[in-house]
Amino acid sequence: xxxxxxxxxxxxxxxxxxxxxxxxxxxxxxxxxxxxxxxxxxxxxxxxxxxxxxxxxxxxxxxxxxxxxxxxxxxx
Amino acid sequence: xxxxxxxxxxxxxxxxxxxxxxxxxxxxxxxxxxxxxxxxxxxxxxxxxxxxxxxxxxxxxxxxxxxxxxxxxxxxxxxxxxxxxxxxxxxxxxxxxxxxxxxxxxxxxxxxxxxxxxxxxxxxxxxxxxxxxxxxxxxxxxxxxxxxxxxxxxxxxxxxxxxxxxxxxxxxxxxxxxxxxxxxxxxxxxxxxxxxxxxxxxxxxxxxx
Numbered sequence: 001x002x003x004x005x006x007x008x009x010x011x012x013x014x015x016x017x018x019x020x021x022x023x024x025x026x027x028x029x030x031x032x033x034x035x036x037x038x039x040x041x042x043x044x045x046x047x048x049x050x051x052x053x054x055x056x057x058x059x060x061x062x063x064x065x066x067x068x069x070x071x072x073x074x075x076x
Numbered sequence: 077x078x079x080x081x082x083x084x085x086x087x088x089x090x091x092x093x094x095x096x097x098x099x100x101x102x103x104x105x106x107x108x109x110x111x112x113x114x115x116x117x118x119x120x121x122x123x124x125x126x127x128x129x130x131x132x133x134x135x136x137x138x139x140x141x142x143x144x145x146x147x148x149x150x151x152x153x154x155x156x157x158x159x160x161x162x163x164x165x166x167x168x169x170x171x172x173x174x175x176x177x178x179x180x181x182x183x184x185x186x187x188x189x190x191x192x193x194x195x196x197x198x199x200x201x202x203x204x205x206x207x208x209x210x211x212x213x214x215x216x217x218x219x220x221x222x223x224x225x226x227x228x229x230x231x232x233x234x235x236x237x238x239x240x241x242x243x244x245x246x247x248x249x250x251x252x253x254x255x256x257x258x259x260x261x262x263x264x265x266x267x268x269x270x271x272x273x274x275x276x277x278x279x280x281x282x283x284x285x
Contacts, residue, residue, distance in 0.1 A: 010217065012201035013132065014140055021141075040213060041206075044128045045137070052143050052283055064083060065214060 002027070005034045008042070016042050017049060020071065024055075027073050035069040036062075043067035124209045131203045135194070142282025144275035151272045158264045162257060183245030189232065200224060 006023055008016035016037060023033060037043050043059060046069060050057035056072040096118060104111040123129075134146035168175045180186075197203045200221035202210055207225060210218045251260035
């Protein structure tokens with residue numbers, strides 16, 4: 001149950017998702033990936049992508065315009 | 077991460093709404109036409125922001141991640157536009173208001189422009205409306221993209237005659253004029269239904285489920 005954090009501040013829309021996809025491959029089942037972004041559509045896109053793939057994800061707007069995401073790798 | 081609820085912005089929201097209303101009233105004194113366009117623009121921007129709609133994502137994600145959720149939304153949007161536009165056309169004919177149609181001729185430059193715009197919008201992380209919407213949200217990076225958009229649009233506008241002269245073009249096609257309104261609408265909706273089925277199939281194939 002490791003927790004990883006990834007820096008995606010200021011990254012444009014598709015890049016955070018590609019980075020997350022890569023990072024997820026190297027993670028074990030049950031590991032959690034924490035992402036924070038100031039790009040609303042990035043947050044939305046990652047949530048949709050995680051839901052479609054059946055990963056557990058929580059999205060929280062921690063302050064105005066900052067989204068905090070916790071992605072759990074629930075399956076391989 | 078200790079969780080604090082986001083600071084409420086209702087005072088700012090209220091202030092801005094009052095400002096917009098006063099601006100609307102001022103514009104109305106000058107021209108009711110511009111005021112209506114202004115109101116529609118505000119409504120569109122509001123909807124776009126709340127819906128998190130992204131044309132870039134709708135066209136990019138099927139290839140990048142295999143997710144076609146927004147592509148399906150875009151197809152629905154087009155279907156609604158077809159019906160809405162038919163309604164406007166029918167109403168304007170009924171009221172004897174001439175309809176101004178933006179039917180552009182097609183040429184090689186259409187394809188070149190489309191590819192250039194597509195590459196630009198994926199790199200910039202937003203299309204024209206998306207960039208404007210996110211500048212409004214306060215996403216400063218998109219202001220750089222907006223400058224690029226202005227420069228590109230200016231170059232495109234200035235060089236259009238050159239493109240036309242070099243590559244030639246075929247006149248624009250307006251289906252209702254050729255087929256009649258009813259068959260044209262049916263054909264368009266069937267084509268969109270086909271695209272929708274295709275996007276569903278694509279997502280199933282890409283990620284399963």
